[in-house]
Amino acid sequence: MSKVAEIFRTLEYGPAPESAERAHEWLRSHGGALGHFIHGAFTPVEGRELSESLNPATGRPLARVIRGSAEDVDQAVASARSAQPGWWALGPHGRARHLYALARQVQRQGRLLAVLETLDNGKPLRESRDLDVPLVARHLYHHAGWAQLMEAELPGYRPLGVVGQIVPWNFPLLMLAWKVAPALAMGNTVVLKPAGFTSLTALLFAELAHEAGLPPGVLNVVCGDGALAGAALVAHPGVDKIAFTGSTEVGRSLREATAGSGKRLSLELGGKSPFIVFEDADQDSVVEGVVDAIWFNQGQVCCAGSRILAQEGIAEALERKLRARMETLRMGDPLDKTVDMGAIVAPVQLERIRALVEQGRAEGAQVWQPSWAVPGEGWFYPPTLCTGCAPAGTLAQVEIFGPVVAMMTFRTPAEAVELANDTRYGLAASIWSENINLALDVAPKVKAGTVWINCTNVFDAASGFGGYRESGFGREGGLEGLWEYVRRDDAAHGAKRASARVPRGRPVRKGAARGAGALPPVDRTAKLYVGGKQVRPDGDTCLPVLGPDGALVGEVGRGSRKDVRNAVEAARKAQAGWGARTAHNRAQILYYLAENLAARGEELTARLAVFSGDARDAAAEMDAAVSRLFSYAAWADKWDGRVHATPHRMVTLAMNEPLGVVGGVCPDERPLLGLVSLLAPLAATGNAAVLVPSRTAPLLATDLYQVLDTSDVPGGVVNLVTGLHDELVPTLAAHDDVDGIWYFGSAEGSAAVERASIGNLKRTWVSRGRTMDWMSADHAEGREFLREATQVKNIWIPYGE
């Protein structure tokens, strides 16, 4: 029987490989050994240590790549630094032209880029060709637009300078684009370090960018491993910001390494994203959704839907459908246009996947894999469905970063939300239901930066991507992503170094400040304010508060670790309800707070005057505090999200959600206004706050709690813990149930807060010893505070019946 006759009978698929010739030709044109790309040229490789870049589908070498050193990083940073003023001076339109040229270049060279990506990473060509490369071009186009519009849409903002970017091996080129496009659009220059396993497309991209006319030094690529080149980049004093995508473990070490350096940091880290299937979902579409969720890029996707949560009634049927579908998945040569799944990037990853699955099996999970065999050559792992997984088990908790999905069941929507949120991560979630009421009810309750309804792993440059919780902070894409690459033009606000003058508490004889013969005032005991109640400090000790002349003006409670703990617990309890209230309702309460504050104006002004010695200034601060409350009452129902114009038949809702429980360490400069300036934006946006009042005049805060009490602020929404900052702030900054912390104080204190935040990778906003001009509404109120008080969740809602 002829071959055709045989295939006619069986109707089998045959090989359909894409040619790798052009990619190999490109590698050969560089002698099979690649240097860094610095200042518009490849650096020489002669005499340098090189590492092999391997093809995961065969295990064979593709090329050799230079291993970067600290000197190489120096050179690249110097190049970027020298290029930055010129790049910024090009202006919005000039940069837009360059980014547009890059987008066009990527489209012209799309197939070469896709093939090289597949060779280097092992992902199927279908993905590199149809998803990675088109999205790369899309990000460049989109950000060409932001470059063009920067002056109009981000007035008063400036680039950060030189940005160090570290990208992972799972989407080498796409993550490059997500990082490079906004950085360049906003006028920064870049030193990018690709992953050690996958450097080739970054180098090709840099060469193509240079050919497309990008000035030397604007984009530099330094190869090497994280421990050497990556660490050198992170530590380099000439780098103004680090943007990182990778594991939570490394992200944590970067937070620690950059703490106190003044470098900005954005982290896009791991995930264990839930894939929630309600009983009224289109189950056949759910099955394809799972394919896209966990077998896309072999599951080596930070936002992979790796936990299927299925409603009990349909779980069995869904499992049956999934098994049938897994049998028809095709795995093999990633360059073959008929495969669904390619290779795992490296043996070390393959071993990790194997070990975790075996651990899950040992814990009692049932592990199911299709009957077909994986290719004998190269590093492959079959699609794997695990059932009988307990939420506490390894497979349900640990990010496997492979084609392994854990399936669990739930009974009610509330239980689905509970299970979905039972993770330290918060990158993405997928919700499947034909009931829009249910889907839109669950979406805001899931702690995740991206929520896909009836779809999964859909991306676009117009929509921000990034995590909640230990999945990191910062967004990439959309307007929300631009803030990571700009700073306010401080020159316009006259910010200055904070004075280090802090009155220190010291024992003073009571009554020393009182004139002889005067009737003593009624004794007042200032307490802490926790959960809507005035409570004595846990240790039952007090601190004296002195006026500027050193005279005792009162005492405040000396809060301890345990008081911080209690305050955070109270805040956590209150936050869900407060966040769920209508913005109008929160606005009303803030107005009422302003009203009651004003009613006590005279008394509080007098108190302020004791500390400042300037009655007129005290009155001005008092007025400013009332005005500030009005401002955020006004903002409460105006801090709108956006509807992103993503190129699908979808609405993509960018919602501003509260961080949750936020710690606030108040500035010394303006004891009342400073506190109100933190409290009001946090409360307006639905957060619950644990505030540590200023060291200079904590008594004002304790005056304030009576105002809070009378203003219908629900208990726990605002908590005030007075005491020694050295005792309170480290506890607050390290607390794993605090979602964010604002710190207005010294540079050293800022560094300590950043360092202490690594436990749960909470978002930090620290002043680094610079003072705000608190009296200026322009400087110390408004959008920046609101942005810091919220995180953007993007909810993708496809439509069409």
Add this chain to the structure above:
Amino acid sequence: MSTSDAVVRERNPGVPLDLEWVREVRVNRSAVERRASTLGTRRTVKKAWQAAWLLRAVTLMDLTTLSGDDTPERVRRLCAKARRPVREDLLEALGVAPEAIRVGAVCVYHQMVSAAVEALRGSGIPVAAVSAGFPHGLSPLPQRIQEIRASVDAGASEIDIVITRGHVLGADWEALYDEVRGFREACGEAHLKTILATGELGTLRNVARASLVCMMAGADFVKTSTGKEAVNATLPVGLTMVRAVRAYAERTDWAVGFKPAGGIRTAKESLLWLILMKEELGDPWTHPELFRFGASSLLGDIERQLEHHVTGRYSAAHRHPLA
């Protein structure tokens, strides 16, 4: 029954109308479109595989003429083509026996049935008649039933009818069920293909529900279109229907066939439909017993592609005999 098992080849006798099942049907259009759009990017066939698959496509074709100016002579020409759809020299070059390659059926109006039956005698190629007030399906029910009987009496062994779309749009599932049951009875031994005219059903959910009701009522095939609607066979519609076929097979153990029709003109499209069948339903649904294309101009393109495979040169229409 698993769809990958050998299919029970006995005719689907139908099952009682199960309204609960009909109502619980869920189709998410965006997700269906997403899957449909990646079928052709996840799978492809090249070289010898492409040639072999195209030959299979030929055998799945209901070679069709449904023109107002059809004549018995024209139909005889079509039938001659049906017997030898691909030039013998090409088949020889491909190493395929000519007798293995003949079309799935010839599809004509009632008036042409006897001419077709005569012309195809001895070939084993069935004659399919479009019937029951085709293409509108709006003539009185007794007349539609009568028309089916007449076509069966004239020798048609397959009957393609169009359902009353109003029953679907009005969610009158009992009426649709009874109508199709009546058609099935009138068919006797002839196989019934129910055309949903999906371009007129409004939503994919309606397509899925109508497919299900037709199968419950005893349809042998569900078919997308008459070829006369503004929108014909699209992949999302096809995907929706084959998933309904799968659901029916899983729950009842009966295998029902699928026939996309209208607008399928290129060899490439025919491969895409075959990929859809293989992926969603499995190999049994890639044979003429359970899968047909309704097509009038598809064959010409397939012939050209086959000649290109054999000679390495792009072909021309006039090098292949007319139907």
